[in-house]
Amino acid sequence: MTDHPFDVVCIGNAIVDVIAHADEGFLGRHGMVKGTMQLIDDGLAHRLYEDMGPGVEISGGSAANTAAGIASFGGRVGFVGRVADDQLGEVFTHDIRASGVHYEPAPVVGGPATARCLILVTPDAQRTMNTFLGASSLITPDDVDEALTGSAQVVYAEGYLWDQPAAKDAIRLAMDAAIASGNKVALTLSDMFCVDRHRADFLELAEHRVDVLFANEAEICHLYETSSFDEAADRVAAHCELACLTRSEKGSVIIGGDGVRIDVPPAPVDHVVDTTGAGDLYAAGFLYGFTNGFELETCGRFGALAAAEVISHVGARPEVSLRDLAGV
Amino acid sequence: MTDHPFDVVCIGNAIVDVIAHADEGFLGRHGMVKGTMQLIDDGLAHRLYEDMGPGVEISGGSAANTAAGIASFGGRVGFVGRVADDQLGEVFTHDIRASGVHYEPAPVVGGPATARCLILVTPDAQRTMNTFLGASSLITPDDVDEALTGSAQVVYAEGYLWDQPAAKDAIRLAMDAAIASGNKVALTLSDMFCVDRHRADFLELAEHRVDVLFANEAEICHLYETSSFDEAADRVAAHCELACLTRSEKGSVIIGGDGVRIDVPPAPVDHVVDTTGAGDLYAAGFLYGFTNGFELETCGRFGALAAAEVISHVGARPEVSLRDLAGV
Numbered sequence: 001m002t003d004h005p006f007d008v009v010c011i012g013n014a015i016v017d018v019i020a021h022a023d024e025g026f027l028g029r030h031g032m033v034k035g036t037m038q039l040i041d042d043g044l045a046h047r048l049y050e051d052m053g054p055g056v057e058i059s060g061g062s063a064a065n066t067a068a069g070i071a072s073f074g075g076r077v078g079f080v081g082r083v084a085d086d087q088l089g090e091v092f093t094h095d096i097r098a099s100g101v102h103y104e105p106a107p108v109v110g111g112p113a114t115a116r117c118l119i120l121v122t123p124d125a126q127r128t129m130n131t132f133l134g135a136s137s138l139i140t141p142d143d144v145d146e147a148l149t150g151s152a153q154v155v156y157a158e159g160y161l162w163d164q165p166a167a168k169d170a171i172r173l174a175m176d177a178a179i180a181s182g183n184k185v186a187l188t189l190s191d192m193f194c195v196d197r198h199r200a201d202f203l204e205l206a207e208h209r210v211d212v213l214f215a216n217e218a219e220i221c222h223l224y225e226t227s228s229f230d231e232a233a234d235r236v237a238a239h240c241e242l243a244c245l246t247r248s249e250k251g252s253v254i255i256g257g258d259g260v261r262i263d264v265p266p267a268p269v270d271h272v273v274d275t276t277g278a279g280d281l282y283a284a285g286f287l288y289g290f291t292n293g294f295e296l297e298t299c300g301r302f303g304a305l306a307a308a309e310v311i312s313h314v315g316a317r318p319e320v321s322l323r324d325l326a327g328v
Numbered sequence: 329m330t331d332h333p334f335d336v337v338c339i340g341n342a343i344v345d346v347i348a349h350a351d352e353g354f355l356g357r358h359g360m361v362k363g364t365m366q367l368i369d370d371g372l373a374h375r376l377y378e379d380m381g382p383g384v385e386i387s388g389g390s391a392a393n394t395a396a397g398i399a400s401f402g403g404r405v406g407f408v409g410r411v412a413d414d415q416l417g418e419v420f421t422h423d424i425r426a427s428g429v430h431y432e433p434a435p436v437v438g439g440p441a442t443a444r445c446l447i448l449v450t451p452d453a454q455r456t457m458n459t460f461l462g463a464s465s466l467i468t469p470d471d472v473d474e475a476l477t478g479s480a481q482v483v484y485a486e487g488y489l490w491d492q493p494a495a496k497d498a499i500r501l502a503m504d505a506a507i508a509s510g511n512k513v514a515l516t517l518s519d520m521f522c523v524d525r526h527r528a529d530f531l532e533l534a535e536h537r538v539d540v541l542f543a544n545e546a547e548i549c550h551l552y553e554t555s556s557f558d559e560a561a562d563r564v565a566a567h568c569e570l571a572c573l574t575r576s577e578k579g580s581v582i583i584g585g586d587g588v589r590i591d592v593p594p595a596p597v598d599h600v601v602d603t604t605g606a607g608d609l610y611a612a613g614f615l616y617g618f619t620n621g622f623e624l625e626t627c628g629r630f631g632a633l634a635a636a637e638v639i640s641h642v643g644a645r646p647e648v649s650l651r652d653l654a655g656v
Contacts, residue, residue, distance in 0.1 A: 020426075021647075049422060050422070052422075052426065053426050053427075054387065054396070054422075054423040054424075054426045054427050054645060055419075055422070055423060055426075056384055056385070056386050056643065057384070057385035057386070057419060058384050058385070059382065068382070086414075086415055087414055087415040087416050087441070088415050091383075091385060094377060094378070094380075094382075094383070095382040095383060096382075098348075098380060098381050098382045098383075099381075099382050113415070315384065317382060319349075
């Protein structure tokens, strides 16, 4: 697998995170469900921002975080997603390029602003997300450069994109380009409510297009409408070549269609500060390993290591070289 | 001193910091002097940003950081400074208000963008600053609400403003309003190169307008063109009612015009991460104490405590309640 210009091309929402501390009462007053993501419109975004404490702006976006993580491991990675022609668009573009990710955006001029995710981090380090999609929701099949997406070993998409009709077509196009080139397709289910909204589509993708599926325990159980993790794991084994199921402090489980089940312990963390990006960085570590010829167990270990790094500080992008951390 | 609506009104550049890690080689390649601030134009700001690593955006600005710090102690504080009608202007405005600071800006429409300071933090936790002043440089006497500046026990200005001709008039107006109301005037010298550029003006201010002067060791020595800290301390004692001279890990010295000299030890810090804002937060702690009837030694201790908090993390604004930290 060395004749591809890219290890992975990631497709997702191009978002700048606005991260602030908040207490449980704040979530309650605003009707938020802790640990989840809700979509908000421009008006609610402004009202919520006004009520939030002082924030820190850090580039985010689920698949974009994964791309930055793969680059931090030394992987060759591209990103597809839309920003507006505004200051936060510049910030997003700068940060992902400065991370070593190939990104050639066509900024949206005169449309909605660059996407923002207002993230409240509670004292237990859990993050609750409120996303104004703005320009990132304007992704269409025109944004997918099939030469790019067909040139990567893996095309990786985030489930969050499924909330945008034109984006679905874009992702299907990218996935089909990958499949036509004999490459792999990966997907993260993103969020349990996202799974509830798009279960039929996600099941169809898992069965027919996705080789490597990423999900946490709640998401995979919601996909198969079961409260049993083991049942969900059995079901996904019949659909995908590989499923990487993350279970927070219990570590992760890698399920192979051929009866393989590998339990990966979590990597140690001194102090969990902000869980934003844990799943994204797990996917980064796994995909770096997967596209660079490492054993599945090592891929899982890279994922655990990257997730542990990102939850030890505020923000969803790695602060140190994951390549150095992993010793590769 | 309890009949004032505000303890302190701070006047300064309204800046959003863009903080990234860099090595010494990066500073060398860009001709930066570690630990100092240089002004840069729009073109250089773009070229430098392009070359920097991924950043974090956090509201900054020297006097604005001091205002946020005073509010964190529970002090009543206002801020005067200019932003543009853009996303970073919204970020600055939100953050300082959400910190509890009174701020009623008139955003500049159609002019230069909101000020940015590109801050490189080297592995020794030192910060080196590159400031694009943009809209913040447009402050004029019209921005000074004399009712506001005359209603505070202390008007506090940053020396950095002296690089902008119209800003000098604005500060002199605010200082004169304070003096006319029988209130106090405070100034920070900001940076040793800033002192070199404006020595005559700063000496005149110290002699005739400033009651409380803040400076670090290099700045006070540059002001009096001496290499002897003790000589500089003697000289400033003849000019100002009080001088608070910070000396990094050696703590600070409070000099009173009446022969008073109080040595204040530094507050302990587990791990120095980023020295951005240390002087600003020292001033915050001191001014909170000074305007709320505490002994000078306690004022210095509050300053040391606030400085220690802000250098323990990335960014120049406090991350925890300084009131709780100080137990007031």
